[in-house]
Amino acid sequence: MPTTTLRIPTADGEADAFAAFPDGGERHPGVLMYPDGFGIRPVLRDMARELAGHGYYVLVPNIFYRHGPTPVIELPEFIGAEARPAVFARLMPLIEAHTAERTLRDADAYLSFLTGRPEAGAGPVAVTGYCIGGLVAMRTAVAHPGRVAAVAAFHGPLTADVTDHLAELTAEVHLGHAEGDLTPEALAALNRTLDASGADYTSEIYPGTLHGFTMSDTDAFSPSGLQRHWDRLLPLLDRTLSRK
Template sequence: MTNVHGESIDLPTPDGTADAYLAHPDDGAPHPGVLLYMDAFGLRPALEEMARRLAGQGYTVLVPNVLYRAGRAPVVELPEHINPAERPQLFEKIMPLIRSFTPELAMRDVGAYLDWLAASPLVADGPVGTTGYCMGGVLAVRTAAAYPDRIAAAGSFHASNLATDAEDSPHRALDRVTAELYFGHADNDHSMPPEQIAALERALDATGVRYRSELYEGAQHGYTQTDTAMYNAEAAERHWRALLDLFGRTL
């Protein structure tokens, strides 16, 4: 692991200013860029720690507060440890924000995030990688489809509703993807049941996208997030191995 520098920054977007966290090796040299997408609980110390861990492997990692329109992070007040008993009250506050954050808004913002990475002297030339968790796993897939010339790899972990009947379901855009994709599904996840995983894999096979789709047995939705009751250390470490393998091959 190299020494890492982390800092909070502000990014201009078409609709305002997004607060974000940036982590990178502190050698001042350019490194491959990675866009790391938050889960529903948002930009917070646990995600900053993930960004620093990834940066320690030689990447410049940007973690935007994608819900910046609702305010700076933390957008909702969070307990130090998020457990299922507190989740209903949290989701009462979070879900309206997520519902108002449409795919159109999301992808408009991504253009600004990618432009910022491309302009930064800390980011090496060439396409970037993306990884996302929960709602961020959906954003990672949508980003790979919306910006195929700029995304070389996308990791999606315990993402929800990747293959639904909705017209804008993420799996319907896979024909635009040129990146290599990795999916780490939680097997105890009612928001991504076996039939949806099968539908996603059929769509991936039909488009010829390079991908791996794996089931993390015994893992719950949210298994990567250290500050939640859903955290599963074994599954989280497996996710790190898969993600670093993906980025090592593609970036």
Template structure:
């Protein structure tokens, strides 16, 4: 593990300026880029610590506030420890921010982030050219990771999603419908206690990925709850989180 430098940055997008967190090894050298999509609670100290840990493994990690249209992070006031069962108003307060993010807007933002990473001297092959990028996402961010891999297949070499929400639905713009465009290798770590991603939807995603010829691995983490990687929430699971780190780093180390 290496020392890490973390800074706040701003990403110009077609719809405004997104605030973001950038973490990278503090060695002056370029490293493979990873675009890190937040969960619904957003850019906060815990996500910064996750980005720092990933950067310490040798990556330049960008974590955009995907709710920037609604305001800079944090877009709602959050307690140090988040327990939605005791504080349901937290989830309710995030509704307006979530509704500002359409699939089309999210993919405009993803392109802006990929462009920013490609232009950065901190990323491998930047600024002369865009090297392969890894993407990881959590909760709603897992869907954004899947959608980014399908929208920009020429730019994404690997994508991972953990305790993903609504990855496969009956909607005409469901993320899983992009499977036949994906060229990246994918990994999904599903929670087996997750109302946003029940077994039948996991199967639906699996069928789409298989039919699309996508290189992928999909695992259900026994005993894990939706949000299991988030140590500042009541859904956290230490064993499942450790498993997630092993799977994520294995994927990135092999593909970037």
């Protein structure tokens, strides 16, 4: 499985990135994968490789590149309860600084770079993300109707700048919520908003999961939650992305 590190020109500098894609010299549908707040690290590289193995060019940008290249902060191999306070003390200023305005400036650069890669198709593409990356994925899809055919967000919050503009979506949507993040009542309210927008979507709570359930290097990891994530993501990409 070929992999490479890249630098993406943006309006605010250069973002380092990781890419994985099938071998063979052909072009493959593009997927922009936004990492969670912990950033690009072995588990994200493994997930990108696994997705690429299904026939996609997967680009994972360092969304916090303004604060330095990967790794933006040093992380323990396993992010458990003891490590979390110190890690989040360093991460939260970066997360809070990553505004909707920054997201939108970067998204155009990421999408243009992705569809310009010789190994990737010209688009439309899919966008997926985890935690804050899920929010960034939804912001990207809302801002780029027509360029984004599918968007999937896992244990990611949705803020008003997204929910107030869902009618602008043209992408098919999957939202996989952690049981620890969203009550059934909150899910029902969100889904009513999605219904009113006319979006083509699925939105569900993954049973028995905590925030961060897809990440095997954290104490929130749920093997069943990660598998459900693949069971939802892969069919979504298969039916929305062209392999021509």
